[in-house]
Amino acid sequence: MARRPGAFECGTEAAMELIDGKWKVSILWALSEGVRRFGALRRMLPGITEKVLASHLREMEADGLVRREVFDVVPPHVEYALTPRGLSLNEALEPLGVWGERHVLGQVEDALR
Amino acid sequence: MARRPGAFECGTEAAMELIDGKWKVSILWALSEGVRRFGALRRMLPGITEKVLASHLREMEADGLVRREVFDVVPPHVEYALTPRGLSLNEALEPLGVWGERHVLGQVEDALR
DNA sequence: CCGTATCCCCACGGATACTG
DNA sequence: CAGTATCCGTGGGGATACGG
Numbered sequence: 327m328a329r330r331p332g333a334f335e336c337g338t339e340a341a342m343e344l345i346d347g348k349w350k351v352s353i354l355w356a357l358s359e360g361v362r363r364f365g366a367l368r369r370m371l372p373g374i375t376e377k378v379l380a381s382h383l384r385e386m387e388a389d390g391l392v393r394r395e396v397f398d399v400v401p402p403h404v405e406y407a408l409t410p411r412g413l414s415l416n417e418a419l420e421p422l423g424v425w426g427e428r429h430v431l432g433q434v435e436d437a438l439r
Numbered sequence: 440m441a442r443r444p445g446a447f448e449c450g451t452e453a454a455m456e457l458i459d460g461k462w463k464v465s466i467l468w469a470l471s472e473g474v475r476r477f478g479a480l481r482r483m484l485p486g487i488t489e490k491v492l493a494s495h496l497r498e499m500e501a502d503g504l505v506r507r508e509v510f511d512v513v514p515p516h517v518e519y520a521l522t523p524r525g526l527s528l529n530e531a532l533e534p535l536g537v538w539g540e541r542h543v544l545g546q547v548e549d550a551l552r
Numbered sequence: 553c554c555g556t557a558t559c560c561c562c563a564c565g566g567a568t569a570c571t572g
Numbered sequence: 573c574a575g576t577a578t579c580c581g582t583g584g585g586g587a588t589a590c591g592g
Binding site: 363364365368376377379380400401402403404 | 553554555556557
């Protein structure tokens with residue numbers, strides 16, 4: 327989706343642009359568990375391609391959500407971690423997650439009223 | 440965006456599928472102010488086309504977020520309103536909106552740390 | 553191990569015109 | 573007023589191969 331701003335110049339739209347990318351929320355979740363290396367992330371996200379993982383990480387880094395740390399050794403060693411900003415975004419997403427569990431994953435009786 | 444489920448079968452991904460569509464959050468907001476007619480929505484969402492508004496509304500209806508009520512008169516009269524489910528989704532989105540206002544719209548000092 | 557570099561597909565949304 | 577009906581362009585993401 328190219329989620330350019332819709333009608334309202336609201337915070338929700340603005341925030342959603344930062345998680346616009348098929349795997350970004352998953353990456354946020356994966357990193358919320360702690361620092362991870364590229365290969366570890368790839369393994370945590372079955373189905374993602376290296377190209378997409380790399381480009382998503384670059385964008386999230388540019389958006390200040392993720393910090394990338396390179397250790398200059400052989401073989402290469404790179405670590406990814408959430409910034410405070412990324413961590414707080416993940417927390418702001420939690421009510422949505424709760425809603426989804428309750429209203430989508432667990433079928434609730436008032437589903438279609 | 441085709442936001443099919445990512446790595447985690449989590450509520451966040453599930454919820455985000457329901458607001459996957461460029462204008463859906465805006466529609467949610469517009470309807471959170473009260474019942475609206477098709478033409479009124481179109482006017483509240485400058486830039487949206489009739490085709491997209493109609494298809495988004497139908498998807499949201501199928502997802503149980505919106506209720507459509509037809510009055511059989513001439514000229515046609517159709518009203519759209521949020522269901523309890525749509526209303527609660529909108530509420531679950533609020534923390535994200537607050538985060539966006541604080542961390543994106545209003546530039547915050549710890550933006551890139 | 554950690555990525556680029558290409559090529560390609562197709563779903564989504566925009567534009568436009570038309571109708572009960 | 574409240575929508576269909578078409579056609580079309582775009583770009584994000586998948587597949588694959590290769591490189592430091």
